[in-house]
Amino acid sequence: MMPTAMNLPAGISQDSLLEALRPLCWGAADILRAYARGEQPPHGFSRALSVDHGGEGPVSAADLAVNQWLLEGLHAAFPDAGWTLLSEETAKEQLTEGEPLPAEWLWILDPLDGTKDFLQGTGEYAVHLALVQGQRPVLGVVLLPEADELWFGLVGDGSWCENRTGQRGPVRFSDRNAEGELIMVASRSHRDNRLERLIAALPLAGSKAVGSVGCKVATILRGETDLYISLSGKSAPKDWDMAAPEAVLLAAGGAFTHADGRPLSYNTGDVRQAGCLIASHGKAHAALEKRAAEVMQTIDPGFQV
Template sequence: MGELKYLGEQRYEGLDEISAIARAIGWGASDILRSFYRGEPSTGNLNIQEKTGGPVTAADLAVNAYILEKLQASIGIEDFGYLTEETYQSQTSLPIDHSWVWIIDPLDGTRDFIDKTGEYAIHIALVHQGRPVLAVVAWPEAEKLFYAIKNGGTFEETRDGSTTQVQVSDRNSLADLTLVVSRTHRDQRFNQLLQQLPCQNQRAVGSVGCKVATIVEQKADVYISISGKSAPKDWDMAAPELILTEAGGKFTHVDGQPLKYNQGDVNQWGCLIASNGHCHEDLCDRIQQILAQIDQNA
């Protein structure tokens, strides 16, 4: 493998080869998840464990081990750190002391996986100094894989290896935008926000990766995350963020600030807005106003 270099001004050398490796791993991980999803004898029982942060299954653990093994065998451990949902608690210290860190969710949407909605995904992201520069989001049940490299666009890859560049919609009126929302993870404050937004079209989709895939396929335009007692984690957002932004969208905190990863706290607190970008600032302003009013009346 060639040397990975940062050339300055958000330019990188060597990411194409690493992207090809990550995509192959994404397809392999998809095969493992689909085997568990279908209850094939070779994979065994799901062994569902309900934990504080949500359910964990044998599928999460098997795919986590597979991705780490394949990545580390291909590119090593000297130049890269690894942060995954299933291993972060065993890290001796956070943030991970590397400029280049892989952030991995082996099964985003575990509840959807268990409930058989088909809307689960695999997230693999490489971040450099806290910002994503390479991403893979695999949607096993759709047999699609989305990938992006910083400043290189977003592409959809199918099983036969064919690729198509994808772009967000050009809808640019708040009232015309469609929100992609969760079936669960919706508290009273979030529901109050949804009721007062000018965009009332909604589409229910599970995993964050699947939500963002829905936006880059122009079937929706906006995703909103508001933390309550808990918050989404680095591995929920890192890969989907780059998939969206390289397809022309925007993904920020509600105040317009960028997300940062591998900062020590894996939680992404606050209100996060992902959109097709055309009304992003207006949408953020409107959401800030509505939330301020909701909190004032609480």
């Protein structure tokens, strides 16, 4: 069966949307790469890389510049679009705890996922854009500036990677699917004893530490790893951390769920994506869910996966 065109707000075509997103994303890459190298950013942004270490994590001038670039760019490209724009940097002003935004169509943006990695110079940072209808993503974009990779995912219609010239490359999931073969990608900065115990209890061939969630999911899409687990503790990832990577992975045929099989939901009135979340190439996903849920009942009885 041929894939059908994705559902979009009235008056917006898939082609026009993708054509608008490409220059916006590569412009964001240019801004971030300039800041990362101590160079003058394009598009008139200040060269000073100031950093605010308050709140839940650092916010740099690079976060704010890309946030402005993306929001203004989407407004300019689609001034009459029937959607709402939400980003990590505007959430405090836009959101009221316990109340979803009154929007059928919602963009959820993270202008710089992996700010700590960006500031530390690991190169493992990303830009996330996700278009959500209701509480589920229909489109995801994950930009990896240092790798010159722009991942698109149209849920129900496939995923692919583009470089700056527009050349496309396919998703390349690994063939690993048996116990003892799988390779896990885990967080470098958000780890605790429970996660270490969970990793040790799973039938894995190995694991590697990577920064941004977008970078982690890209390793699955390239076939370098097979699964990623997020385990919330004192803090939890937010909607803008997960929506775009989930969309790209789902569109590729992978899976991203809670350990009890529940799907992730967005714009619920609570932006936290708490619990034990599993992303994978999908080939052994049900077995991973079952094993992780069982292990968590031993490690942390009563934990809501």
